[in-house]
Amino acid sequence: MTEFSTLSIKETISSLKNKDFSVSELVDSHISSMESGRELNAFITETADIARKKALDCNQNYLKGEEKPLEGIPLGIKDMFCTKGVKTTASSKMLENFIPPYESTVTQNLWNDGAILLGKLNNDEFAMGSSNETSFFGEVKNPWKNTKDNFTVPGGSSGGSAASVAAGMGLASLGTDTGGSIRQPASFTGTVGLKPTYGRCSRWGIIAFASSLDQAGPITRTVKDCALLLNSICSYDSKDSTSSQKKIPDFEKSTDESIKGMKIGIPKEYETDGISEDIAEYLEKGKEWLKESGAEIVEISLPHIKYALPCYYIIAPAEASSNLARYDGVKFTHRVDAENIIDMYEETRSQGFGDEVKRRIMIGTYVLSSGYYDAYYLKAQKVRAMISRDFKEVFSKVDAIYGPSTPSTAFELGDKKKDPLEMYLNDVFTVPVNLAGLPAMSVPVGLDKENLPVGMQLIGNSFDEESILSIASCIEKSAKFDLNPNRWWINE
């Protein structure tokens, strides 16, 4: 059975076209992977019935030769995407029983292209976290254990999305990335994760964390699969005022483009900021691969990037504090009955939200308060503009930026849970990209000494996902990473 679940989407589609196996067989195989992988806790809601039913239609479409681009491909969807008629929780007690009467634009695009919903994936509560330990539905385990045979975190917030793909439960998944929530878990699990340019994907129907930073994106086994999904999910959406009308290129094509003559910048700030030895080694190795492929490596500097993390931890909580105000117990959420409306609000929100969410709501409320607004929020917006300018300047000289995705590989479960600041530091390389609204991705390059995957980050200019896909493809070929963790979770 498992050989189905280690295929790429590209390979799967050609096998389906070849009638090597049917969509139903494929889906059954993934359902069985999903069921036998429950110890990983990657799924909050399994939708096996929906998947089996849709598979029947997909079989027909292949028989009739009317298959759509992603016909029959089973996918896991992060529980931040509203799915019509299927429970969508944001991994929060607050939305424990919320069933949306609408489908997010991005997932609708996937279903329109023939993809199949396998289940809803665990994540950090309201996408706030870097280890998938803040979920009301429990932590997600990384399929990769370290050499001490200890459990590691899959990263976050799209921990379930990354873990499920690494474990072969679903051919790919969707995540959301507000400060690194796709790229960091992708790098922790040896998967490919891409955050598109802000505005490429509609945010309509995605539960909002920080509206000016949130973007949907794919987590896949290969770079080509990443491009395939990207082609499906990107669209202009009149229901999202920040959605872009820019033409959407053929991303799959970019994965075959040569990078010869491309200028790739290495920010000196990314080489010195306390990255682990193994990651530093891979960083160097990567430079060699890129040079061998004919790219030119250029030293660059992003002087204001050191302020990105504090800037992000003002803007994101500020927006979150407002976005999460709607969860008040009056409608569609968890409610704690009380004597009066104020007590009802307080009890509902005290019980409905977890600690990390509460922490960010409090930070956000504080930085927007009168008297503090100028010193925090307004200043952070100025810093944000400076960071954008840094990138803009750099992109007048280079085609893409290359650097690490994270300072370290996956850490052990519970390791950083008690120290939020240390946890926040995990996002140091990913956060600046969200502040500038740029596209970026993480590509697996190998394993470190602890036998844990290492991911490298590629950052593109605004609306230039194509360049980073070409470069990622090239790195993928050189690295020859094998996404095949030891399947300890299967008791046989």
Place this chain on the structure above:
Amino acid sequence: MNKLIKGETGDWEVVIGIEVHAQIVSNSKLFSSASTKFGGEHNTQVSFVDAGMPGMLPVINWVCVEQAIRTGLGLNAKINNYSIFDRKNYFYPDLPQGYQISQFKQPIVGEGSVTIDIDDKKSKTIRIERLHLEQDAGKSLHDQHPEFSFVDLNRSGVALMEIVSMPDISSADEAQSYIKKLRSIMRYLGTCDGNMEEGSLRADINVSVRKPGDELGTRCEIKNVNSIKFIGQAIDYEARRQIELIEDSKEIDQETRLFDPKKGETRSMRSKEEAHDYRYFPDPDLLPLSFSENIIEEIKSELPELPDDKKERFQKEYSLSPYDSNILVSEIEIADFFEAVTKGRDPKIAANWITGEFFAAMNKLGFNIADSPITIDNLSKLIKLIEENVISTRIAKDVFEIMLENNEDPEEIVEREGLKQVSDSGELEKIIDNIIANNPDQVEAVKLKPKLIGWFVGQVMKETNGKANPKLVNDLLNDKLN
């Protein structure tokens, strides 16, 4: 000179600024496609956006933006072609998103002005500080269930214009004139129906008092006053309350108050300490609102004639008094009605009839001009009959009464009832001669007291069933008796 209020320690000046919330005339809401129609069943006009459902996003309705620009132009105001939507954060059950989308630092319309009439000769300019776009909230219903309150979201997300005046208003009368004028301008523009009973127009009134020439006093804000009458009552009460407090050597707390129409009083709602910190910040779901100068120019070129210009034209074109002009231009429907009726007729007679008999009848029936049982054509015909001396004004009143019943053609009424004025001087002379011959005592008396000629007029009218041409009768009597 400003109107002053007498207190125990001398005269006091009232300083008033008004924030008007005017509901924009539009088919759908400010950020969603749900209907704005008034009076629908609870929660039948609510989109997922209006209900604050997770993942839902606002999209600006350009019709509302154009309405705001139109209103700004009508207030002679500066239009900002770059403005920002902000979130105003607070918790309330009828606010499903937990924030209201409004405009805080950069509103769509800047400074403007409204001119109000103090009396027939004097007018006053009330400066407008700003106009901004914002969403309305829903409505809490507390009388539906013994244990629960319900929320109706039909109004949630409906577009409002908040129009903020400078503290240029100095009496309850001026405040009322200001609201009336603002409402009239918006009705002319078709941007707000001004219906206060339905809540389309609400006012928050800031009131403070001071001794003339002193610094501004501490103000209180009276929230959501929803009739012109109440606005007057609320200001009078509040000014009096503040004066009494100060004269009793007590402090005025800066606070928000509510007007209780039953008692005619204002009472404290929340103090400054309890005031919300709304934590305004730019709404990241919406791009800045920007549009070209061309759009402003285009809207400007399509603006209708506004009350001030119309009033001036009525005085010039129809030689009407400022008083009559004012009444006629107060509502665009009345102005249009007047202009239609007076076409080819004597405007003074038309104006008198419309502001007199016609308004009285409409008031009595409780009708708006739109419900008038008498058509423009028939009223115009009636005026023609008066103008051409076919009937007298007195007879015309009788004809008008019949017209009110079933909008009958006045010419037919006059014909059928035989009401034509007797303007045949020969016929009238005969009647007059008879009366003179039969009343020698009265003829003597009128020589001493010329006013008594009225008695003779009355006799002639009696003889002719009121149909005699009064002017002709007067002329003939004067000839014969003097």
